Amino acid sequence: LGRRIAIANQKGGVGKTTTVVNLGAALAEMGREVVVVDLDPQANATTAIGLDPRSPGNTVYDMLVQKVPVRECLSITEQEHLCCIPSHLDLAGAEVELVSMLARESQLSTALESLTHLYDYVLIDCPPSLGLLTINALVAVTEVITPIQCEYFALEGLGALIQNVNLVKQRVNPSLDFTGFVLTMFDPRTNLSTQVVNEVRNHLAGKVFNTIVPRSVRLSEAPSFGQPIGVYSPTSRGAIAYRDLALEVDQRYDTT
């Protein structure tokens, strides 16, 4: 049965999109069947995976609001075993349209239901907020992976995120849980990075992935070519890190 994982953190710019696209691509390299769902109106995952958010074709918006069946919203990518449900700028308006729907927080869950039997992984890229789109993602999955940037502000927002995940777990989705936290943009030259790593490992003992993603310019260049890091620069530190992470995620099942 397929795993459904939300990549969520309301702090902005921490590596959510970079993790969804490159973790997804590394799992596909291992032969897993992967779908990336881009639930962010910015459509960064759509671009980074090589698709054009402005091109015709059904998107997450059509699936959520217009109720187009999910199999008509899937796009293939250049990479085998990796496809995507792309985002669209109109998704920015979806939060307002969802608010008035019945069972508004489980629209995504219903739409994705048939996917779980066909794919090994459904990875959802979330926007940097705890609004209705992110709540929809937390209801639609059973696992959360949270990227944490190796910067000071990283620790501030964790409390609110954990509280929200627990709220969704208690009220709507009892099978929801954190699978793990992944440290990103680690820069060994700064004390700050090392301090954050130590602090996070103390705070969240046992739930922090061993793999740490280093700050690497290759990772920030890859999206401009519409390629995952494993294709753009296969031997770079970023590519190695995301392959290691994929192995860890694939092995770390049902940590609870």
Add this chain to the structure above:
Amino acid sequence: LGRRIAIANQKGGVGKTTTVVNLGAALAEMGREVVVVDLDPQANATTAIGLDPRSPGNTVYDMLVQKVPVRECLSITEQEHLCCIPSHLDLAGAEVELVSMLARESQLSTALESLTHLYDYVLIDCPPSLGLLTINALVAVTEVITPIQCEYFALEGLGALIQNVNLVKQRVNPSLDFTGFVLTMFDPRTNLSTQVVNEVRNHLAGKVFNTIVPRSVRLSEAPSFGQPIGVYSPTSRGAIAYRDLALEVDQRYDTT
């Protein structure tokens, strides 16, 4: 009469909070009377300026939702001429509470009205979204300053932001306009940074500040000490850049 400026960009992690706190502090150093309004539930500006978001006292939430007068929500900081209306985690729920209010998009504008006569600058830190909190900020001000990270995704979201600012200008606040775009986290060692600078200057000719804020670890360390960069590391490249930016902002008035 005081200037009201929103620091807005729905892309996450681009340096909005870093710009509000350090631009504000540099303007205060020049003797301007400055208020920083933290409209982000993450409360990063509140922490970075040296306050504790968990401490008692009125916050932006009390002002917006409980209608506490603005003068009772102002906190002083360690720095002369710089005060702050702090954020609070409860602000995350404010968007839902605001939705049902009459004239929901101008609640902040009404609350801040009396401030403009007392201060030279009111700087508003926005969350990474185009939701009701950011809309409230765009209605409450006449100027927008947008930090743009020197990364690939930076250009993707600009169209949506410009469209939204124009929408607010046409429908609710005709005096709203972009004062400028400031390039942040510039790293001269990467081609990507230089490419983005060139692309942004071509795209937005005339509206891009000359000052470019370099990527500097001092800037990311300062918030953990609750100090603006001008206090934490006065001779660092980050401190110099934000002083230069403050001069440019102070001189660049009514560019239209």
